[in-house]
Amino acid sequence: MRVLGMISGTSHDGIDVAVVDFRLTGGLLEGRVGHTASTPYPAELRARLIEALPPARTTLAEVCELDTLIGQSFAAAAASAIALGGPVDLVVSHGQTVYHWVEGAHALGTLQIGQPAWIAERTGVPVLSDVRIRDITAGGHGAPLVSVLDGLLLGAHEGGAGALNLGGIANMTVVRGGELYAYDIGPANALIDAVVTSRALNPRGFDEGGRIAASGRVDAKLLDVLLDEPYYGLPAPKSTGKELFHLGYVEAALAQVGHEVTEADLVATLTELTVRTVADDVRAAEVGALVVSGGGCRNPVIMDGLRAALPGVDVAPSDDYGAPSDDKEAIAFALIGWLTAHGLPGTVPGGTGARAARVLGTLTPGAGPLALPAPVAEPPRSLVLTR
Structure with missing residues (x-):
C-alpha cells in the first residue's frame, strides 16, 4: 500500500x-x-x-x-x-x-x-x-x-534509545526493552525562529547553519530566567506548543534580566536553552543512543552542544536508521x-x-x-x- x-x-x-x-x-x-x-x-x-x-x-x-x-x-x-x-x-x-x-x-x-x-x-x-x-x-x-514510528524502528536497540525531534518543539521518545514513553521537552526552534523572524535577522525566518548563535555569547542571567519555566518540572506525559513558547514569552524573560541583550547573544542563549533542556532529559533517560531528526539537527550549534553535553551517548541523525531527518x-x-x-x-x-x-x-x-x-x-x- x-x-x-x-x-x-x-x-x-x-x-x-x-x-x-x-x-x-x-x-x-x-x-x-x-x-x-x-x-x-x-x-x-x-x-x-x-x-x-x-x-x-x-x-x-x-x-x-x-x-x-x-x-x-x-x-x-x-x-x-x-x-x-x-x-x-x-x-x-x-x-x-x-x-x-x-x-x-x-x-x-x-x-x-x-x-x-x-x-x-x-x-x-x-x-x-x-x-x-x-x-x-x-x-x-x-x-x-x-x-x-520510534517504537517500531528502535525497539531492538540494546541499552535503550532516545528518538529526538527538533522541530518548533523538541519531543523525545524513549524506547527500551519493548516499552516506550514520549513527551514534549520544550522549545527546540520555536523561540529562536520567533526572534529571527520578528527582528528580520534572516529572510528565511530561522538561524541558518546556527551562524547567528555562533556569533554570540550565552547570557547567563537570561538563561537562568528561561530555565525557571515550570513546564520543565512537570512529569511526562506532557505536551506544549506555541501557546506557551512564543515571542511574547521571550520579551517577558528579557524584561526580567535588567540589562540589554544583543540580538546575537539572545539567539545564542535561546539555542543553549534547547541544548540544556534536551541534554538534561536525555541524561535522566539513561539511553546509550540519541537519534535526532527535524530542522534542529541541521543546526551545528545545537548538535555540537548536545554531543558535548552527552559524552557517553551516541548522537546521530535519523538518516542512519533509514528515516531521513x-x-x-x-x-x-x-x-x-x-x-x-x-x-x-x-x-x-x-x-x-x-x-x-x-x-x-x-x-x-x-x-x-x-x-x-x-x-x-x-x-x-x-x-x-x-x-
Missing part, C-alpha cells in the same frame, strides 16, 4: 511530504521511502498564519480563510508529490496546528487546519486527517504521535495512515498518556467509493525503512 504523508510542523514554514510503499511480512513492516519534498508556504500566507497564532487574537473569518488557503496549499503539494512520485492509495494530512489546548497538564483539545476536502478533490485520493484528536478523547496528549515526521504520518487503513491503532499509550491505543483520524473519500484493505489482526512488531 502506497501512502503519502504530509505535515506542516510547529515551525509553520511549509509542507513536508513523503511517499512510502508499505509491505507487511509476518511481524515485519517494510517501508520503501520514495518521493520526499518540502514546499514552503507562500510568504503572504505564512505571514497571515503567524499573525493569527497564539497569543494573538483572531477571528473566525480569518480561521476559515486560513483553513481554505492552507488546504489548497496542501492539495497542491499532494498533487505535485503524486505527479513526481507516482499514484498513492491514501493521503494522510496532518494539516497545520494552530492551537493545542492544555490546562493543568492535561490536553483538552487540539486544532489543525487545512481543509482535507481540497486535497481529495484535487487528487481524487481518500484523505485521512484530524489524526490527533482521538488520542486526546482517550485521555492522551495527542502528541508526540511520531512515537509509534528532514522527512521523518511525514514518514510517521504515512505510517499512521497505513495503520488506520488496516484497522490498527496509531498510538502507543506510553507515548501519549492515553488510557489505551486508538485507531486515528477522519477519512474524506476521494473520487470513487471508499475502499480499505482487509483488516490486520496483529500490529507489526518492527519496521525497516529503505530508500
Whole structure:
C-alpha cells in the first residue's frame, strides 16, 4: 500500500511530504521511502498564519480563510508529490496546528487546519486527517504521535534509545526493552525562529547553519530566567506548543534580566536553552543512543552542544536508521495512515498518556467509493525503512 504523508510542523514554514510503499511480512513492516519534498508556504500566507497564532487574537473569518488557503496549499503539494512520485492509495494530512489546548497538564483539545476536502478533490485520493484528536478523547496528549514510528524502528536497540525531534518543539521518545514513553521537552526552534523572524535577522525566518548563535555569547542571567519555566518540572506525559513558547514569552524573560541583550547573544542563549533542556532529559533517560531528526539537527550549534553535553551517548541523525531527518515526521504520518487503513491503532499509550491505543483520524473519500484493505489482526512488531 502506497501512502503519502504530509505535515506542516510547529515551525509553520511549509509542507513536508513523503511517499512510502508499505509491505507487511509476518511481524515485519517494510517501508520503501520514495518521493520526499518540502514546499514552503507562500510568504503572504505564512505571514497571515503567524499573525493569527497564539497569543494573538483572531477571528473566525480569518480561521476559515486560513483553513481554505492552507488546504489548497496542501492539495497542491499532494498533487505535485503524486505527479513526481507516482499514484498513492491514501493521503494522510496532518494539516497545520494552530492551537493545542492544555490546562493543568492535561490536553483538552487540539486544532489543525487545512481543509482535507481540497486535497481529495484535487487528487481524487481518500484523505485521512484530524489524526490527533482521538488520542486526546482517550485521555492522551495527542502528541508526540511520531512515537509509534520510534517504537517500531528502535525497539531492538540494546541499552535503550532516545528518538529526538527538533522541530518548533523538541519531543523525545524513549524506547527500551519493548516499552516506550514520549513527551514534549520544550522549545527546540520555536523561540529562536520567533526572534529571527520578528527582528528580520534572516529572510528565511530561522538561524541558518546556527551562524547567528555562533556569533554570540550565552547570557547567563537570561538563561537562568528561561530555565525557571515550570513546564520543565512537570512529569511526562506532557505536551506544549506555541501557546506557551512564543515571542511574547521571550520579551517577558528579557524584561526580567535588567540589562540589554544583543540580538546575537539572545539567539545564542535561546539555542543553549534547547541544548540544556534536551541534554538534561536525555541524561535522566539513561539511553546509550540519541537519534535526532527535524530542522534542529541541521543546526551545528545545537548538535555540537548536545554531543558535548552527552559524552557517553551516541548522537546521530535519523538518516542512519533509514528515516531521513528532514522527512521523518511525514514518514510517521504515512505510517499512521497505513495503520488506520488496516484497522490498527496509531498510538502507543506510553507515548501519549492515553488510557489505551486508538485507531486515528477522519477519512474524506476521494473520487470513487471508499475502499480499505482487509483488516490486520496483529500490529507489526518492527519496521525497516529503505530508500
